[in-house]
Amino acid sequence: MTIVADQPQDLPDWRNPVIPGMNRPGGRVRVALWLVSEVGEGNPFTKTELRAAFPDESQIDRRLRDLRDWGWVIHNNRDDESLRPEEQRLVKCGVPVWIPHQERPQEVGAKSALNAAERTRILSADDHMCRSCGIAAGEEYEDGFATAKLVLSRRDIVHRQGPATTTRVTLCERCAKGGLSQTADVAGFLSAVEQLSPLERRAFARWVEAGKRARGEMERLWGLYGTLPADARREILRDLASGTE
Ligand SMILES: [Zn+2]
Structure with missing residues (x-):
């Protein structure tokens, strides 16, 4: 079933919407349906009218603001000086949130897409x-x-x-x-990683498991070597160099 916003006769009733695939439609869905059915694009409405339509919804103002994240354009008198302070205008309908599994538009919802x-x-x-x-x-x-x-x-x-x-x-x-x-x-x-030698690969796997680069015995010895006096370093160098010949 396709519901098209410009065919109000096909819309679920905003008072008690029964929508297949949607459990108890919430305030956001109901206020969107109310705007389409009772207000219509381009027309103003007042907070009093909104609250009178949803006497049991204490957060209905917030549900209305939520619709902006779904591409609905709703102006108040800061956006449009021709409106009185208590009035807002439904400038443009956005995503038909009463259809299950709708996605928020990227440019509007991208920032808040993560909860x-x-x-x-x-x-x-x-x-x-x-x-x-x-x-x-x-x-x-x-x-x-x-x-x-x-x-x-x-x-x-x-x-x-x-x-x-x-x-x-x-x-x-x-x-x-x-x-x-x-x-x-x-x-x-x-x-x-597969190009590393088996020895290097095992050492690397240990870093990954530990979540940090563990100092091995070679690094420890290198640090210690750097602290030694020149005579001691020369002796070590002579010994190791003769060992590699
Ligand atoms: Zn950075």
Whole structure:
């Protein structure tokens, strides 16, 4: 069944909409239906009329504002001086939210498409730091001009098998503006790892498991070597160099 907004006779009744595939339509759906059925594009309505239509919906003003995220254009008297303070105008209908499984338009909904719980989950999985430069939220950049603000950016993932998918990654605003590569090439990464020697590959796998680059015995010894006096370093050099001949 297709419902077209300019055929009001096909619309579910805004008072008690019964919509197949939708459990108890909420205030957003009902107010959208009310606007189409009772107000009509181009016409003004008042808050009193809105509240009288939905006496049982305490958040109906908010449900009306929600529709803006769905491409509905509703002006108040700040947008349009010909309106009285208590009036608003339905300038243009947006997505027909009474049809199940509608998507929010990208340009309007892109920013808020992630809910708070999803944002928190991604930020936490990325350890609350920019995955490009490593800066944490609120930390000062080295130039001292600003503190970092983290944003979520889209990334395509090329998997070893199967089609590419899209996900989010945590970046600081600077790196996000810097236009980093938009693709995470897992397949390419893994084939580069396969080029390492078996010893290097095992060490690398341990870093990945630990989530950090663990200092191995070689790094520890190298650090210690650097602290030794010249005579001691020469002795070590002589011994090791003779061993490699
Ligand atoms: Zn960064």
